[in-house]
Amino acid sequence: MGRRNSLGTGQRSRRQSLRASTVYGAVPAVLAGAYAIGTWNDGDRGPMLLLAAVMTGFALAGWALAGRIARTRWWIVIQTAGSIVNLAGAAALGLLDGGVAGPLGTFVPLSVVLLAIVVPPRAFLLPAAAGALAYASLVIFGETPPAAGYPLVHALGFACVAVLCLRHSAVLASLRRRLADSSRTDPLTGCLNRRGFDERAAAALTEAERTGRPLTVILLDLDRFKEVNDTLGHRAGDELLARTGQELRAEVRAHDVVSRQGGDEFAVLLPNTGAEAGALVVDRLRERLRTCAPASLGHATFPADATGLTGLVHVADQRLYRDKASRDRRAPSAEAVAGARTGVRSASPARSVAALERRRHSIADPGWMSITQTCVAMLYIALFANDHPHRAGMVALSVWGFLTGLAVVARADWLSRSRLARPLMLAFAASSFLSCAAVATLDGGVDQPLGVGVLLSIPLLVLGMRPEVTGPIAVVAGAVWMLVGVLVGDPGGWYLAIQLLGTATAAVACAVQGRAAARQRRMLTRLSRVDVLTEVLNRRGFDERFAAEVADARRTGRGAALLVLDLDDFKTVNDTQGHAAGDRLLRWVALTLRAEVDAVGRLGGDEFVALVDDGTDAFAVADRLRTRLAARTGASIGVAVLDVDGDDFDSLYAVADARLYQQKKPRKRYAHR
Numbered sequence: 001m002g003r004r005n006s007l008g009t010g011q012r013s014r015r016q017s018l019r020a021s022t023v024y025g026a027v028p029a030v031l032a033g034a035y036a037i038g039t040w041n042d043g044d045r046g047p048m049l050l051l052a053a054v055m056t057g058f059a060l061a062g063w064a065l066a067g068r069i070a071r072t073r074w075w076i077v078i079q080t081a082g083s084i085v086n087l088a089g090a091a092a093l094g095l096l097d098g099g100v101a102g103p104l105g106t107f108v109p110l111s112v113v114l115l116a117i118v119v120p121p122r123a124f125l126l127p128a129a130a131g132a133l134a135y136a137s138l139v140i141f142g143e144t145p146p147a148a149g150y151p152l153v154h155a156l157g158f159a160c161v162a163v164l165c166l167r168h169s170a171v172l173a174s175l176r177r178r179l180a181d182s183s184r185t186d187p188l189t190g191c192l193n194r195r196g197f198d199e200r201a202a203a204a205l206t207e208a209e210r211t212g213r214p215l216t217v218i219l220l221d222l223d224r225f226k227e228v229n230d231t232l233g234h235r236a237g238d239e240l241l242a243r244t245g246q247e248l249r250a251e252v253r254a255h256d257v258v259s260r261q262g263g264d265e266f267a268v269l270l271p272n273t274g275a276e277a278g279a280l281v282v283d284r285l286r287e288r289l290r291t292c293a294p295a296s297l298g299h300a301t302f303p304a305d306a307t308g309l310t311g312l313v314h315v316a317d318q319r320l321y322r323d324k325a326s327r328d329r330r331a332p333s334a335e336a337v338a339g340a341r342t343g344v345r346s347a348s349p350a351r352s353v354a355a356l357e358r359r360r361h362s363i364a365d366p367g368w369m370s371i372t373q374t375c376v377a378m379l380y381i382a383l384f385a386n387d388h389p390h391r392a393g394m395v396a397l398s399v400w401g402f403l404t405g406l407a408v409v410a411r412a413d414w415l416s417r418s419r420l421a422r423p424l425m426l427a428f429a430a431s432s433f434l435s436c437a438a439v440a441t442l443d444g445g446v447d448q449p450l451g452v453g454v455l456l457s458i459p460l461l462v463l464g465m466r467p468e469v470t471g472p473i474a475v476v477a478g479a480v481w482m483l484v485g486v487l488v489g490d491p492g493g494w495y496l497a498i499q500l501l502g503t504a505t506a507a508v509a510c511a512v513q514g515r516a517a518a519r520q521r522r523m524l525t526r527l528s529r530v531d532v533l534t535e536v537l538n539r540r541g542f543d544e545r546f547a548a549e550v551a552d553a554r555r556t557g558r559g560a561a562l563l564v565l566d567l568d569d570f571k572t573v574n575d576t577q578g579h580a581a582g583d584r585l586l587r588w589v590a591l592t593l594r595a596e597v598d599a600v601g602r603l604g605g606d607e608f609v610a611l612v613d614d615g616t617d618a619f620a621v622a623d624r625l626r627t628r629l630a631a632r633t634g635a636s637i638g639v640a641v642l643d644v645d646g647d648d649f650d651s652l653y654a655v656a657d658a659r660l661y662q663q664k665k666p667r668k669r670y671a672h673r
Helices: 002-038 045-070 075-096 107-118 125-141 150-183 194-211 225-232 234-251 275-289 309-326 334-342 357-384 391-410 412-417 421-443 449-464 467-487 493-529 539-556 570-577 579-596 615-629 649-663
Strands: 215-222 257-262 265-271 295-302 561-567 599-604 607-612 635-641
Touching: 002 045, 002 075, 002 107, 002 493, 045 075, 075 107, 075 125, 107 125, 107 150, 107 449, 107 493, 125 150, 150 357, 150 449, 150 493, 194 215, 194 257, 194 265, 194 309, 215 234, 215 275, 215 309, 225 234, 225 334, 225 570, 234 257, 234 265, 234 275, 234 334, 234 599, 234 649, 257 579, 265 275, 275 295, 295 309, 357 391, 357 412, 357 421, 357 449, 391 412, 391 421, 412 421, 421 449, 421 467, 449 467, 449 493, 467 493, 493 539, 539 599, 539 607, 539 649, 561 579, 561 615, 561 649, 570 579, 579 599, 579 607, 579 615, 607 615, 615 635, 635 649
Parallel strands: none
Antiparallel strands: 215 265, 215 295, 257 265, 561 607, 561 635, 599 607
16 A cells, blocks of 8 residues: 555656646747737748647647656656657747747747756756757847847856756755655664555565565564663663664665564565575574564565565564564563663764755755856856946946845855844845846846846746745736836837746746645655654654754743653553554554643654643643553653753653653553553
8 A cells, every 4th residue: 555655646746747847838839829819910920820739739638648658667758858849849939930039039948947847857958958959049040139149148047047946956856855764764773664664565565576576574573672671761772772773784685674663673674585585584683683682583475475565464473473472582681781782873864854954945046046147147248248338337236136146145044044034035036136127227128138137037036935925026026027128128019928928937837846845845844753653753853842842941931841651561462462452552642642742752662752831730741641541551651840850852851761660660460451
């Protein structure tokens, strides 16, 4: 099931990308069709309308076939080929209209910008090269531009926008990949968590079914691990689990999969491994863990033991418990645990995600846009405007735009953390657009080489920031550009309309892409911080919530306390009733805790933590939780008060953990219900 869901999500994403490509490819055709009808008495309007109709039909066919194409392994090749065909069509439309300076002359570079938004970065190089050739054909075979340097400025300006959009998309893609990795990784051991294991196991099983090769699943359960926690504390138990994950990964092959399923339960996936080889791996793992973390193990092999993942896990679980019953299981000694703890390496995922990383990039991108566009403007002034009457003014405005953009890029990190970010970025956007409008005015109008600067910044601004913030800015910028077009020079109504509509299309595409990326990012962020079994916070999520809540408690002067909770004799549930029963009990415990406390986390196994607002009531909250949980299980709860028992998580945890074990007394085994 996990594999089918994963594939379904991937296919939906590919289908959306394909359909977006077809829609954006149809935009030049639709605009050209309207232009051809509106200017029918001019030359070549019949062929222009026919070509626009063919391109529209091609886009409709692509939309209809997107779902089928998304299921093939050649989808990127087909998308790239379709993009090149659309670029050729846009170039043909531009040539029928006279070349780069006509109303349709920006269709090719605009199409490249749209492709930079939707095409995967690894597949963008070929369409970009095709776009460069298409635009070169407009320059070579079209009419002479009205001003020297017009093709160069437009080509470089649109290229800068495309590169920055592509860079922004690549950054977001990297962020999503790292969030996805963290959502599948156990933060304590660095192994896959249950979600990650289920996805990898389902994919490996599908491959085994396709190729006919065997697949072995190994389950292992540490011997009497509960006694380590009860006698040496949870911190020692955590470090022993981290060492176990470390040893398992060191013993298996690089492409094998090691997962912490929860508590002291681990799973190993061995692709292309039969029953006999799997049994040898079991023996090696048992021997490797014998001194530091002795364990009971069971394995099952596809297709000999079962043909589905659920069946394999069931058979391996049965063999694990037979192994458990056949051996004299003993907890590792304190000396062995101490030796294991000294060899623990940090298991933090290398691909970390900074909380403000996306915001920092979104702030820096408009700054880079200002830098690149002003550099293009100064290049034009230096090469083609030596005798321009307003050369000094254009240089001054370009230098101002360069310096303000440089300041935004240099201070992007500070701005991402500052409450002044929004007003300062709004002021920067206003300054940037007004400077570009002034440069366009001095250059002779929006149909001159530097006239496109106002419009070029709009798509990237919308891509990186919230539409509700940038929407009004984009509207005002478009109105300013239109005003310059009406008052300065004589670009013509169709030129103004098509350029503005083309930019609006790119802005809408960026807004849609930005919202989709933000939605996916929020989902992945939640998955990376939530325990897959109980849906309370995992260790990573609770650490972040704890830091935020403590900072707020200190700022407001209210108290706070940490609760550490441990179920009594939980191990017997797994051992006598099976892991499924234990999972059901853990989910019920999490639900019960969340009904009483907002900030609840599961650190692993049957160990939960909670943060309560008022430290003076924490002991009463602990008593109430103990009473509520008694309906199905006994529980020991330790309490530590902020700034009384400690000032950070580690110190509070140590005190609460010690108080938890003071509660534990020899008692009759609890009958879990």
